[in-house]
Each structure stands twice: as structure tokens, then as C-alpha cells.
Amino acid sequence: MLPIMVGICLACIGSAMLTTAVSLHLAKPGISPQVVQIVLTAYPVGFLIGCLVTRPAVAQYGHERTFVAIVVVALLAASGFVFTDFLPIWICFRLLGGLAMASLFVVCESWINLYAEQHNRGAMFSIYMLTTATAVLLGQVLVAMVGPQSPHLFPVAATTVLLALISKFAGGRWPALPATDPEHASSARPVKRLGPLALFRLAPVTVVAIFQGGITNMNIFVLTPIYGTQIGLSAATTVGLVTTISIAGMLAQTPVGWLSDRFERRMILLVQGILSVTLCATIAWLGNFSVPLLFVLFFVYGCTALTVYPVAMAFGASQLHSRHMVGASGTLLLLYSIGNVATPGISAGLMEHMGAPAMFLLLGGGAVLVTLAACYNLLRRPVTLAAMQAIEEQAG
Secondary structure: OHHHHHHHHHHHHHHHHHHHHHHHHHOOOOOOHHHHHHHHHHHHHHHHHHHHHHHHHHHHHOHHHHHHHHHHHHHHHHHHHHHOOOHHHHHHHHHHHHHHHHHHHHHHHHHHHHHOOOOOHHHHHHHHHHHHHHHHHHHHHHHHHHOOOOOOHHHHHHHHHHHHHHHHHHOOOOOOOOOOOHHHOOOOOOOOOOOHHHHHHHOHHHHHHHHHHHHHHHHHHHHHHHHHHHOOOOHHHHHHHHHHHHHHHHHHHHHHHHHHOOOOHHHHHHHHHHHHHHHHHHHHHHOOOOHHHHHHHHHHHHHHHOOHHHHHHHHHHHOOOHHHHHHHHHHHHHHHHHHHHHOHHHHHHHHHHHOHHHHHHHHHHHHHHHHHHHHHHHHOOOOOHHHHHHHHHHHO
16 A cells, blocks of 8 residues: 555645645735635635546546546646746646545545455555645645745645656556456446435445535634634644644544444444534533643544544445445545535634634534434444345436
């Protein structure tokens, strides 16, 4: 897995740098707010498109060649910022960048699900999640090292994406996928796409938890600075909160992945849901009483809520036939990105009308849904092979 993780890490570092660099450029005076909004919206729109178009590409060309093609697209998009500062063209570059990153995630996550076995899928997903989280952090470190206002910021970001492409060829071929089906032994190509409803029938807690993961990961990083300001924290303390929850999520990935390979994943998701609800309520109630307590609560919440995604993905993969892995990964990532895009505005509105603690009303509500879905998944009868085939036929 090392060549794959190196490639995705370098690509994510470059993407994180570009996101920050574009935001810094758009913050300069004289740029129309409408243009800023369109440029910023282009990335999530591209991300949604990438979730939809990757499955046919993998079916046609396989995981490795699709990965190379996607990194080339990411490199072209990143290089464009080096040669022009014409903002209408930047819309296209951000659109392609979002498409490329979504496609990379679909390729890597579906490949991991196909390559991993039941006893190590959680651990492999935790390594993947740790890699992407570390890459985002390293991207910000590189921005600070190069200089937020440096003219070399875009060239460095593009070079990082180029290194991702070079690492693919330097690292050699990916390990062969297991030949679980004679018709799909070489590439495990999907034959049908399982939509959200079909996936919900197979693994309800996975669908709910993935959507909640998108809500949590976006809201906690985008709105925590607003939350800190509204409860009277200094800018440095607010940044410390964001850093704390980010580090907590990174540190917890490996132990939670290890646990998910040794215990019932539905029970782990149930515990994560209950803990998240409890922590959201506690932060909303006691958050502005003690800054040290707030840091402790944010750390524990990061360990809990930011590790739901890999456990849910690992459980969902255990319920699927291998030929549906790529399509299912795209559908779940689409749900995740919808949670990313659709909910920050709702949270911000709640905070405006109900105060800063309302941020945790939406987060806690999503955690309640995860808890209920985990209970339902535990109490209902296991999905039989015949039922799975019937769901697949209806989906097709």
C-alpha cells in the first residue's frame, strides 16, 4: 500500500495548498464578492461531479490507469494557477481540482475495500484516513514555510502534485487485487451502481454515518472559528481549538481502526454515536465555562466523531459484493460531499438566531441519527445472500 499512500498524500498536500492559496488571493481587495463565491463554489461542484464519473472510468480502464489519468488532470489544474491570474479561468481550474480529488478518493477507497480482508479492513482504512489528514496538515505547514503572500505558493503546490504522479511510476505496480470473481478477477469492474436507497437497505448505519461524517468534518473546521469568536475566545485560542480537534482525529485513527477489526463494527458505531451526542450536549452546555475543559471536550469529540467515517466504510464494504465496491464508494462519497456542502449554511443560520452553542445542535442531531441507525442495524435480521441479490437486481 505504500506507493498508493505516498501518491494520495502528495496529491492531497498539493490540493490543500491550492485551497489555501486561492482563498488568500481572493481575500485581496478589489475582487468582486460574486466572483469569489463562484470560484469557491467551483471546487465542491467539481467534487460532486467526480463522485459520479469515476465509476465508469474504473470499469473501463481499471484502478491504476484511472489513478494516473486523474493525477494528470489534477496536475493540469494546479499548473494553471502558475500561468494566469484571470479569475474566470480559475473557476475551471477549481472545478477540475475538485473533480480530480473526488475521483482519487473513489479510486483509493474502492481499491482498499477490494484489496483488504474482513480482519484488516478497518486498519487499512485508518491508515488511509491518517494519510489524508496528515496531508492536509502538511499542506498548511508548507503554506507557512513558503509564505502566505509568496509568489512561489502556486508553483510549489503544482510541484507537489507532479511528485504524486512521479511517485506512481517510481513505486511500481500496485499489488494485485484478489480474484474473487472470474469475470472480474483482473480489475473487479462493477456491473451496476448501487444508489443510496439500495445501500441503505444493505447497511443503513453506513449511509447515515457517512452523511454525518460529511456534516461533522466540514462544520467543525469551518464554523469552530465563528463559535470561538462568539463565546469570546481570542483568535489564538480559537486556532488552538481547531488544531486540537484535528490532531485528535489523526491520533485516534489507528486505535479505532484496530478496534473495528476485532469487535463488531456496528457496536463501535453505536458507541461513537452515543459519545458524540453526549459530547455535543456537554460542549453546548459547559463550553463557555472553562477554556481548559473546552479543549478536553474538543479533543475527545475529535477522537470520536472524526473516526466514524472509516468504521462506517469498513462495515459497508463487508456487506457488499466486490463488483459493487467502486460504485458504492462513489455513492457514499457523494453523500459525504452533500453533507459537506449543504449543512454549513444551516449551522451558521442556527448560530445567528440561537447563539454559538447551536453549532452543536446540528452535529448532535446527526449523531442521534447515527445512534438510531446503529441500533436498527443491530436489531434487524442479517442480510442474506438472496436478499442482497434481490436488492442488486432492483438497483440495476
